[in-house]
Amino acid sequence: MPTIKQRRREPAERAEAPSTPTDSKPAQRRSTLRRALTPWAFLAPALVLFAYFKFYPIGYGIWLSFFDVAVFGENTWIGLDNFTAVFQDTFLQQAFWNTAVYVVLAVGFSALIGFMLALALEGQAYHIRIVRTAVFLPAVVTVAVVAEVFRILYHPTASGPLNSLLGLIGVGPLGFIDDPGMSLHSVIGMHIWKSAPYDMVIFIAGLAGVDRTLYESARVDGASWLQRVRYVTIPQIRFAFTIVITLGIIRGVRVFPEVYTLTGGGPARSSEVIMTYVYRVSFVDFDLGYAAALSTLLFLLTAVLTAAFLFLRREKA
Amino acid sequence: MTELATRPPAPTAGRRDGLRQPAKAITFQVGKWVLIAILIFIFVTPLWSIVAAALSGSAVPPGELVTVPEEITLSNITGTWGSGRIARYFFNSAVMAGIGVPLQVLVSALAAYALARKRFRGGAVVLLLILTTMMMPEEVIAIPLYLVLADVPPFGVSLLNSYPGLILPVVGWAFSIFVLVKFMREVPIEMEEAARIDGAGDFAIFWRIILPCVKPALGTVAVFGFLMIWDQYLLPLIVAEDTDMFTLQIALLNLRQDDMIPITIVMSAALLALLPSVVVYLALQRYFQSGLTAGSIKG
Numbered sequence: 001m002p003t004i005k006q007r008r009r010e011p012a013e014r015a016e017a018p019s020t021p022t023d024s025k026p027a028q029r030r031s032t033l034r035r036a037l038t039p040w041a042f043l044a045p046a047l048v049l050f051a052y053f054k055f056y057p058i059g060y061g062i063w064l065s066f067f068d069v070a071v072f073g074e075n076t077w078i079g080l081d082n083f084t085a086v087f088q089d090t091f092l093q094q095a096f097w098n099t100a101v102y103v104v105l106a107v108g109f110s111a112l113i114g115f116m117l118a119l120a121l122e123g124q125a126y127h128i129r130i131v132r133t134a135v136f137l138p139a140v141v142t143v144a145v146v147a148e149v150f151r152i153l154y155h156p157t158a159s160g161p162l163n164s165l166l167g168l169i170g171v172g173p174l175g176f177i178d179d180p181g182m183s184l185h186s187v188i189g190m191h192i193w194k195s196a197p198y199d200m201v202i203f204i205a206g207l208a209g210v211d212r213t214l215y216e217s218a219r220v221d222g223a224s225w226l227q228r229v230r231y232v233t234i235p236q237i238r239f240a241f242t243i244v245i246t247l248g249i250i251r252g253v254r255v256f257p258e259v260y261t262l263t264g265g266g267p268a269r270s271s272e273v274i275m276t277y278v279y280r281v282s283f284v285d286f287d288l289g290y291a292a293a294l295s296t297l298l299f300l301l302t303a304v305l306t307a308a309f310l311f312l313r314r315e316k317a
Numbered sequence: 318m319t320e321l322a323t324r325p326p327a328p329t330a331g332r333r334d335g336l337r338q339p340a341k342a343i344t345f346q347v348g349k350w351v352l353i354a355i356l357i358f359i360f361v362t363p364l365w366s367i368v369a370a371a372l373s374g375s376a377v378p379p380g381e382l383v384t385v386p387e388e389i390t391l392s393n394i395t396g397t398w399g400s401g402r403i404a405r406y407f408f409n410s411a412v413m414a415g416i417g418v419p420l421q422v423l424v425s426a427l428a429a430y431a432l433a434r435k436r437f438r439g440g441a442v443v444l445l446l447i448l449t450t451m452m453m454p455e456e457v458i459a460i461p462l463y464l465v466l467a468d469v470p471p472f473g474v475s476l477l478n479s480y481p482g483l484i485l486p487v488v489g490w491a492f493s494i495f496v497l498v499k500f501m502r503e504v505p506i507e508m509e510e511a512a513r514i515d516g517a518g519d520f521a522i523f524w525r526i527i528l529p530c531v532k533p534a535l536g537t538v539a540v541f542g543f544l545m546i547w548d549q550y551l552l553p554l555i556v557a558e559d560t561d562m563f564t565l566q567i568a569l570l571n572l573r574q575d576d577m578i579p580i581t582i583v584m585s586a587a588l589l590a591l592l593p594s595v596v597v598y599l600a601l602q603r604y605f606q607s608g609l610t611a612g613s614i615k616g
Contacts, residue, residue: 038519039431043443046428049489052469053462054450061461069464120352131353133602135360140598142548144566145591148573148583149363155380197360254454257550261570275456275551282460283555291460299457306452 058299064292071286082293092294094269095277098184102255102273106191107248113192114199114244119229121200122207132204139198147261150190151177180270183263187271191258195251199244206240207233242313246306253302274298367591370584377580393585403586405561406568409483410547410590413564417484417546422539424488426531429497430523434509444498451491456551462486463555482556483564487546493538500534501527536604540597547594565590 040047065082067075086092121132138146153161154176166172176186210233218228234241256275259265265272265280272280274294282291366382374388431437432444466476466486476482504527512522528535553564560571565586572583598605 036437039435039437039440042427042431042435042519042523045424046447046489046494047443049424049485050447050450052465053486053489054453054458055446056470057458057461057465058453060465061458064461064464117356120356127353131356133599135356137364137595137598138360140544140594141364141591142566142594143550144569145367145587146363148569148587149367151573152366152380152382153363157380160380161382193360193363250452250454254456256456260550278456278460279551279554282463288460288464295457295460299453302454302457303452 061292065296067289069289082290095272099273103252106188110192110195111244113196117200118203136197138194143257183271206237210236371588393581406565410564413483414546418542420488421542425493433498433501447491478558500531504530540601540604
């Protein structure tokens with residue numbers, strides 16, 4: 001039985017304090033059961049909501065993967081048919097590769113640009129803080145709004161905003177979202193515009209923790225700015241890179257509103273990603289069993305990618 | 318220093334060379350402001366153009382980015398309100414956030430109190446289960462969630478096309494529980510013990526001691542909760558069946574695709590969807606930073 005003195009030294013045990021019989025109030029002894037239930041009473045609302053809208057749907061989704069789901073009427077057990085159908089589904093395969101391209105380009109460039117922004121906008125000077133606030137704005141604006149502006153920016157005629165800029169350096173006019181060869185990259189461009197500022201903030205938080213004396217000693221040793229970034233900064237904020245890339249992968253694999261609002265997956269499915277395809281299978285084709293199977297696979301893919309990345313990072317470090 | 322002076326003017330040595338500093342400093346200053354101008358141009362102009370187009374009194378042809386509104390007018394926005402449809406979408410979004418955020422904060426705070434301040438069998442497992450959902454994209458459960466909402470077991474009621482259907486799925490949020498657990502653990506045990514000796518029950522301790530102590534964290538959680546709910550897209554898309562239940566966010570696409578609606582009106586709707594999140598971000602920035610750094614631990 002810990003004495004009061006010991007308890008103070010070990011804050012981890014603080015919660016036991018009221019339930020120890022050393023408290024001599026007899027009323028407390030009688031309410032042992034009540035005390036045991038108290039934490040669950042506090043947890044109950046959250047647990048009910050998580051059970052209904054998170055945990056149960058996960059299990060239900062996996063279960064439905066083995067059925068031919070009829071919107072009206074009985075579901076039919078079809079075993080692994082939904083999963084084997086994946087291998088014949090060329091639309092899905094295209095959506096899968098598009099998603100892979102999306103994740104690699106969006107996460108990579110967003111991290112790179114976010115890191116450069118962080119190097120440029122680090123610091124506590126007043127004007128730098130204002131610029132940082134302004135640069136971060138795209139990250140807080142809802143995707144649907146961003147897509148409306150980018151539809152204008154990407155206007156495919158020579159007088160379109162981006163095309164006029166490109167015209168100045170003799171490029172274009174480009175088709176952007178109207179061009180099947182460019183539509184996916186156009187969505188990726190919008191994604192980077194929105195997520196690079198977010199990555200910047202994580203990098204800046206990382207930069208704040210870098211030991212300043214390391215820069216000084218590197219400078220004394222005659223290291224150039226680029227060398228200091230490469231050999232001092234980057235190794236010091238490795239953790240920030242891990243976060244940015246892990247979050248980026250999780251967000252990129254399941255990307256939906258960006259594509260849905262900007263191109264709808266088109267033209268001719270050229271920008272279709274896994275989630276827009278799942279949406280199409282569910283609410284256009286009404287094949288909910290197949291959609292559930294695809295969702296299950298997407299869940300596994302996210303888990304495997306995240307685990308693999310975290311594992312590789314640990315190996316290297 | 319003598320060593321530096323005798324050294325050939327290598328780029329790094331030049332920085333400390335008194336003679337070269339002014340020229341370098343000026344180039345550096347100019348370069349810095351040019352960079353800042355470019356960054357503002359890239360990241361702010363597109364958003365500003367929404368405001369400009371929404372305020373424009375003359376028609377905007379498709380594919381033109383308005384940077385200076387001609388004949389500034391509020392009639393697009395007031396007309397938008399008057400037309401009723403967009404007002405209705407905005408109302409739906411406002412209900413979703415206005416009820417969703419307080420509920421989310423309350424439910425998270427209650428759960429966090431148990432997880433942070435109580436030791437009980439199963440507590441660690443519950444925390445782990447909740448944290449796992451943080452790594453799980455909401456989108457992957459969208460399809461089964463749709464079926465659950467269509468026929469909530471065991472009651473057999475449908476929450477589709479209803480406000481509870483829009484709100485309840487976003488109330489349980491692992492991020493806010495996680496942030497509040499972290500902050501509630503910091504509250505010194507002595508404060509709780511003192512209250513307990515005075516005869517305070519658990520709920521009184523939660524409400525009168527713990528919550529006031531973690532007020533800044535509640536602000537952080539509310540700001541992020543608002544942005545998360547305001548950014549919801551797939552959920553309203555599957556829940557709202559009638560256009561009457563559309564949120565502003567999902568209605569934007571329909572408004573744009575409707576050829577009868579001028580671009581200035583679409584942009585007014587976009588402005589209404591943009592303003593709340595920007596205002597919340599700018600006004601409550603002090604709550605923002607701690608959340609971003611706390612949130613980044615979730616990787």
